[in-house]
Amino acid sequence: MKIFQxxxxxxxxxxxxLGRMTLFLLEVLxxxxxxxxxFVLVVQQLYSVGVFTLPIxxxxxxxxxxxxxxxxxxxxxxxxxxxxxxxxxxxxxxxELGPVVTxxxxxxxxxxxxxxxxGLMKATEQLAGxxxxxxxxxxxxxxxxxxxxxxxxxxxxxLFSAIGIYGGQMVGVGLLGVDSGxxxxxxxxxxDFHEDIMNGVIKSIVFGVVVTWIAVFEGxxxxxxxxxxxxxxxxxxxxSSLAVLGLDFVMTSLMLGEI
Amino acid sequence: xxxERVPAPxxxxxxxxxxxxxxVSFSYNTRTILDxxxxxxxxxxxxxxxxxxxxxxxxxxxxxxxxxxxxxxxVLVDGQNVPSLNIRxxxxxxxxxxxxxxxxxxxxxxxxxxxxxxxxxxHARLPEAVLRNLVLMKLxxxxxxxxxxxxPWELSGGMARRVALARAIVLEPMMIMYDxxxxxxxxxxxxVIAKLIRELNQVLGITSIVVSHDVAEASMISDYAYLLGxxxxxxxxxxxxxxxxxxxxxxxxxxxxxxxxxxxxYPARNYLDDLLESRT
Numbered sequence: 001m002k003i004f005q006x007x008x009x010x011x012x013x014x015x016x017x018l019g020r021m022t023l024f025l026l027e028v029l030x031x032x033x034x035x036x037x038x039f040v041l042v043v044q045q046l047y048s049v050g051v052f053t054l055p056i057x058x059x060x061x062x063x064x065x066x067x068x069x070x071x072x073x074x075x076x077x078x079x080x081x082x083x084x085x086x087x088x089x090x091x092x093x094x095x096e097l098g099p100v101v102t103x104x105x106x107x108x109x110x111x112x113x114x115x116x117x118x119g120l121m122k123a124t125e126q127l128a129g130x131x132x133x134x135x136x137x138x139x140x141x142x143x144x145x146x147x148x149x150x151x152x153x154x155x156x157x158x159l160f161s162a163i164g165i166y167g168g169q170m171v172g173v174g175l176l177g178v179d180s181g182x183x184x185x186x187x188x189x190x191x192d193f194h195e196d197i198m199n200g201v202i203k204s205i206v207f208g209v210v211v212t213w214i215a216v217f218e219g220x221x222x223x224x225x226x227x228x229x230x231x232x233x234x235x236x237x238x239x240s241s242l243a244v245l246g247l248d249f250v251m252t253s254l255m256l257g258e259i
Numbered sequence: 260x261x262x263e264r265v266p267a268p269x270x271x272x273x274x275x276x277x278x279x280x281x282x283v284s285f286s287y288n289t290r291t292i293l294d295x296x297x298x299x300x301x302x303x304x305x306x307x308x309x310x311x312x313x314x315x316x317x318x319x320x321x322x323x324x325x326x327x328x329x330x331x332x333x334v335l336v337d338g339q340n341v342p343s344l345n346i347r348x349x350x351x352x353x354x355x356x357x358x359x360x361x362x363x364x365x366x367x368x369x370x371x372x373x374x375x376x377x378x379x380x381x382h383a384r385l386p387e388a389v390l391r392n393l394v395l396m397k398l399x400x401x402x403x404x405x406x407x408x409x410x411p412w413e414l415s416g417g418m419a420r421r422v423a424l425a426r427a428i429v430l431e432p433m434m435i436m437y438d439x440x441x442x443x444x445x446x447x448x449x450x451v452i453a454k455l456i457r458e459l460n461q462v463l464g465i466t467s468i469v470v471s472h473d474v475a476e477a478s479m480i481s482d483y484a485y486l487l488g489x490x491x492x493x494x495x496x497x498x499x500x501x502x503x504x505x506x507x508x509x510x511x512x513x514x515x516x517x518x519x520x521x522x523x524x525y526p527a528r529n530y531l532d533d534l535l536e537s538r539t
Contacts, residue, residue, distance in 0.1 A: 121367075129364030132324055133378045133426075134353040140381070 021217050024138075028146050028216070031139040035147055041140070045148035049110045053156060056109055057102055061160035064097060065089070065167025072168075073176050082172075083182035087190040089168040090161075094191065094200045098161035100248050103207035106153060107240035111215035114145055115236040118219025119229035127220075142216050149212025150205065157204035199255045206247060211240040277302040277434055277466045278323055283332030284490075285318055292318050294490035295332070300434075305460050305467040307477040307498070309512065310487035311521060316470040319487070320436045323468070324358060325349045337433065354382060357427030357435040357465075361442055363419035365411040365426075371398070372407040375426045382430065397425040401455060417448025424455060434466040435459065441473040449473075453480050474513055478502070486512055488521065 035042050068089055076082050118141065121127050127137040165187075172178040191197065215236045222232035278300035285293040292315040300306045308316050321327040322334050325341045334341040339352060365374050375394045379385060385393070398404040401421040411419060420440060427435055437456060441449045457480045460467050471477040477484065478498035486494040486501065486509055494501055494509035501509055511519035527533070 124362065124367070125360045125364035126366055128326065129358070129360055129366075129423075131326060132353055132356065132358040133381070133430075134350040135378070135381045136350070 017221075020221070021213070024217050024220065025213055027138050028143050028213075031136070031143040032147055034139060035143055038144075041144035042147045042151070045144045046152055049114070049145065049148045050152035050156065052113075053106055053110045053152070054159070056105055057156045057160050058163050060101065060105055061098075061163040062167040064101060064160075065093065065164030065169075066171045068092060068097070068164065069168030069171035069176075073172055073178065082176075082178050084186055085168070085172045085178050086165075086183035086187035089172070090165055090187045090191050091196060093161040093164045093168075094196050096200075096248070096252070098157045098164065099200050099203040099207055100244060102157040102160045102204065103153065103211055103244040104241055106149075106156065106207075107211045107215070107237055107244065110149065110152070111211050111236045111240050112233045114149070114212070114215040115219040115222070115233045116229060118142070118145075118216060119222035119224070119232050122220065122222060123224040123226075123229060138220075142220060146212050146216050149215070150208040153208025153211070154201050154204040157200065157207075161200070202255075203248065203251055206251065207244050210243050210247060214240050214243065275302045276300060277337055278468070279333075279335040280319075280322070281333040281335070283322065283329045283334060285315070285322060285327065285329045287318070291490050293322075293329070296491060298485055298492060298495075300466065300468055301483065302466050303460070303464050304482040305456065305469060305480055307481035307484040308468060308470045308487060309472060309474065309477055309484055310493075311472060311512065314487045315490055316472075316487060317438055320358065320438055320468065320470055323436065324353065324356060354430055355433045357430070357432040359420065359423050359427050359435060359437045359440055361439045362416070363411075363423035365414075365419055365423055367411050369411075370407070371403065371409050371411070371414070371422050374411070374422060375429055378426065378430050393429065394425075397429045398422075400428070400459075401425045402451070415448070417444050417451060420444070420448075420452055421455065424452075424459075428459060428463070428465070431463070432465065434468065437467065437469045437471070439471055440469060441471055441476045449476055456480050474515070488512070 069085065072085055072088050072092075073082055076085055076088065118127075121137075121141065127141065130137045130140060169180075169183060173180045173183050218232040218236045218239075219229075222228045276299035280296055280298050283293055283296045284291070296319075308319060310316050318327060322329055323336060323341065325334075325344065328342050336352060337355070339348070341349070341352070344352065365371075366377060369377065372394055375397055376390055379390055379393065395404055395407070398407055401424050403418060403421055403425065406414070406418065406422070411422075414422065424435075440452050440456065444452065453476050456467055456469060459465050469477055469481060478501070481498055484495065484498055484501055485492055488508055493512075494504055494506050496504070502513060504510065504513070508520045510516070511521060517523050
């Protein structure tokens with residue numbers, strides 16, 4: 001009997017938390033419009049959320065592109081299709097790896113930092129202090145960070161894909177001898193702006209919303225002590241990663257229309 | 260030992276109270292923090308709320324500031340019932356309230372100057388020169404004009420609280436709530452904070468509510484004091500009256516006695532049974 005009680009209580013708590021999370025998102029969105037007037041707050045957060053995540057995204061993108069170039073060449077050459085390396089590389093990065101890997105890196109670097117920052121602001125009564133100064137912390141602290149995350153994600157994903165293609169070209173054309181003209185022309189002919197590039201951009205925007213939403217909510221909802229902030233940071237990385245991978249499957253199946 | 264319930268004076272209509280609590284109860288989860296509490300804070304005076312840790316002093320401030328809602332009763336601030344205000348009205352009221360948190364609650368990414376300027380930047384559009392003069396005046400009032408360029412992590416505990424005090428008075432509020440302003444301070448910093456609370460009250464006429472368990476300092480600066488415990492008022496009066504009280508609760512708190520109506524031992528099962536359990 002006790003196992004049912006525990007299961008029921010756990011389910012109710014999860015639903016209740018999801019409800020609070022949704023209400024929190026609605027509150028954040030209701031303040032997002034005001035950020036147009038105070039866009040400088042968003043720019044400040046874009047710097048800490050976007051620019052500080054740039055190095056890890058660029059380095060990872062380069063290596064992912066290089067490994068992908070190596071692996072794809074190894075398979076394609078068996079079928080005499082090594083010239084298609086550029087096309088396959090670009091499609092893999094633009095459709096899947098760019099948005100997904102960037103979102104996972106973003107969750108680990110920027111998402112965890114957002115949660116820890118907001119959680120510690122709560123633990124040190126900075127958010128309570130703002131409330132008592134008649135300043136809404138959701139508007140002043142959360143909304144700019146949320147918007148910055150949503151704006152930064154597609155830009156970072158685009159840079160990840162671009163440098164990944166460059167890494168693949170270095171390996172494929174530079175080291176393995178794939179024809180440069182074929183590499184670029186096949187990519188140019190085979191990549192569709194709407195089907196491939198825009199779908200990738202849509203994915204990264206959705207990932208930006210979800211990862212940043214989880215990160216700011218976990219921080220805002222953290223138990224205000226060191227253990228609570230540590231747990232919230234951990235939750236951000238785990239939940240964001242799972243959400244990104246799960247949503248990627250859902251969105252890919254919707255975009256391809258295969259299932 | 261059960262103490263007698265000390266009746267609080269019923270606030271009369273039109274009385275000179277800035278804050279009145281009428282029959283306020285507040286619970287956290289299943290634990291009752293405040294139980295049918297009635298008290299009034301006189302306008303323009305320093306009122307101390309004293310009591311042991313966890314007796315509901317900070318909850319009381321949060322109820323007055325509208326950060327918590329009572330399960331029953333009225334919390335009147337300047338005639339407005341705080342729990343019934345909508346968010347816009349509440350924020351308007353909070354612009355006229357200041358609160359000094361236990362550790363200052365300074366924004367760690369802003370300098371001392373920007374911390375003090377923060378409420379003005381959020382609520383008003385003043386020319387930078389006017390804002391600068393205002394901020395420097397408030398910092399001068401707490402003796403930290405020279406520290407304007409420091410960051411919060413470069414300040415001692417006492418200095419951080421003084422900066423927070425400058426920030427709390429920058430909008431010229433009608434009242435300031437101090438949450439444990441003396442905790443963790445050295446004697447000099449404690450004396451500075453006590454002096455500032457008293458001076459701000461006398462010079463600016465700000466009503467002050469000082470929540471503290473520091474009997475000596477709170478008694479020294481307050482005009483009137485309440486002693487809270489078990490969610491209710493255990494004693495009240497001027498600091499001198501409290502010092503002379505014969506109530507066991509008041510005596511235990513004022514004299515710092517380890518045992519009394521508040522027992523030294525946390526409730527537990529029979530000691531012998533507990534020890535013998537390990538042998539079975």
